[in-house]
Amino acid sequence: MSADTSSVQAARERSGPRPPMRLAERRLAVIGYFATVYKRIWRGSIIGRFLSPLLFLLSMGLGLGSLVDSSSGGVDGRSYLQFVVPAIVATQAMWVAMGESTYQVLAYIKWNRMYESMLATPLSVADVLLGHLLAVTGHLVLATTIFVAVAALFGAFASWWVLLAIPVAVLTGLAFTVPIFAYSARQEGDDGFNILYRLLVTPLMLFSGTFFPVDQLPAVLRAVAWVTPLWHGVELCRAAAYASFSPLADAGHLAVLLLYVGVGWVLARRSFAKRLVR
Numbered sequence: 001m002s003a004d005t006s007s008v009q010a011a012r013e014r015s016g017p018r019p020p021m022r023l024a025e026r027r028l029a030v031i032g033y034f035a036t037v038y039k040r041i042w043r044g045s046i047i048g049r050f051l052s053p054l055l056f057l058l059s060m061g062l063g064l065g066s067l068v069d070s071s072s073g074g075v076d077g078r079s080y081l082q083f084v085v086p087a088i089v090a091t092q093a094m095w096v097a098m099g100e101s102t103y104q105v106l107a108y109i110k111w112n113r114m115y116e117s118m119l120a121t122p123l124s125v126a127d128v129l130l131g132h133l134l135a136v137t138g139h140l141v142l143a144t145t146i147f148v149a150v151a152a153l154f155g156a157f158a159s160w161w162v163l164l165a166i167p168v169a170v171l172t173g174l175a176f177t178v179p180i181f182a183y184s185a186r187q188e189g190d191d192g193f194n195i196l197y198r199l200l201v202t203p204l205m206l207f208s209g210t211f212f213p214v215d216q217l218p219a220v221l222r223a224v225a226w227v228t229p230l231w232h233g234v235e236l237c238r239a240a241a242y243a244s245f246s247p248l249a250d251a252g253h254l255a256v257l258l259l260y261v262g263v264g265w266v267l268a269r270r271s272f273a274k275r276l277v278r
Contacts, residue, residue, distance in 0.1 A: 020123050030118065030131020037137075045139075053147040056088050057081075057154050058246070060211070075213065078158070078242075085156035086241035089147055089165050089212040090233035093173035096143045100136045101177045102193045105184035108132075115276055125273045133178065140173040159243035161271055168240060172233030174246075175257045178264030185271035204230045231254045 021029070075083040081157070094249070103111040108114040117129045144166050151157065187193070207221055208214070208230040214222050225231040233254040239245050 002195055023127075026123050026127040027115035027131050027134070029121075030128055031134055033114075033118070034132065034135035045142075049143045049146045049148065052092065052143075053088070053150045056092075057085065057151060057156065060084055060088070062154070081156050082158055082241070083238075084211060085151045085154075086162065086165060086237040087234040089144060089151070089241075090172045090230060090237045091168045091205050091208075091210050092147055093144055093169040094176050094201065094204070095138055095231065096140055097136070097173040097176040098180065100139055100195065101180040102184050102196065103190060105132075105181055106123075106190060106193075107185055109185060109275060110188075112140070116273075119276055124147045125276060126269060127270060128276075129181070129272050133181070136177050137170060137174065137256075140177075143266075144169040156174065157241045159241065161243040162241040164240040165237040168233060168236040171257050171261070172229060175229035175233070175264070176216045178261050178268055180264075181262060182267035182271040185268065185275045200224065204228055227256075229257055229260045 039095075062081065066080075068074065074080055109116075115128055119125065123131075146155075148162060148166060152162070183192070183196070207217060208225050208228060214225045214231065217225065236250060236253045236257075239250060
């Protein structure tokens with residue numbers, strides 16, 4: 001502990017006015033809350049994060065993959081396992097993002113009002129929002145790392161460059177998380193989440209190049225896939241898994257994902273301020 005930090009701590013322990021919390025302290029306070037909550041559920045979470053990729057690998061990569069390989073010799077000269085699993089890395093990040101940014105956010109706003117409790121302290125709306133987003137980032141890192149590790153045991157990747165798919169998948173997850181935070185903050189009930197799952201997430205999983213190349217889609221659906229974050233995440237994860245990089249195209253994919261995060265942050269901050277500050 002530095003001398004400056006020690007003096008601030010000592011001043012807070014004395015009676016009278018206390019020094020204000022620093023920016024990093026405020027953000028860490030929010031993360032600390034979510035870490036405390038996670039300590040109660042981490043065992044079930046870890047088991048779920050392990051079983052999810054295992055079931056996908058067995059059903060889609062090996063089960064369906066064996067049929068595709070025997071009938072057509074794989075996809076683009078690769079086994080179906082090596083084609084589909086890098087895409088599932090990005091797709092799973094989308095599902096984790098959905099789980100952490102819908103019901104969870106509405107619960108903290110309306111059902112247990114934990115955000116409101118946080119804002120009764122020196123924390124600001126931006127502190128609460130960013131702290132929760134960082135906590136979700138931790139979930140994305142954990143889920144993606146476990147998925148990649150399990151899939152690697154099945155020979156699903158052709159190169160160690162697949163490790164780059166971990167930050168790519170995390171960014172893909174955030175490209176969904178941040179805008180959905182904005183959406184969730186404007187909901188009065190959970191009916192709106194059914195729309196997301198049925199009309200957004202499930203179609204994206206099917207038509208964003210996860211299970212078959214998007215060039216097999218009609219032109220209209222291809223155009224839709226190109227403007228959604230999942231397709232860009234899938235393309236980047238495959239590039240990492242194949243160690244086949246195209247600087248210009250990859251930069252474009254990254255730019256789209258970052259755009260979703262940036263615009264989502266602006267919308268989420270406005271939505272949170274409108275809903276929580278009275």
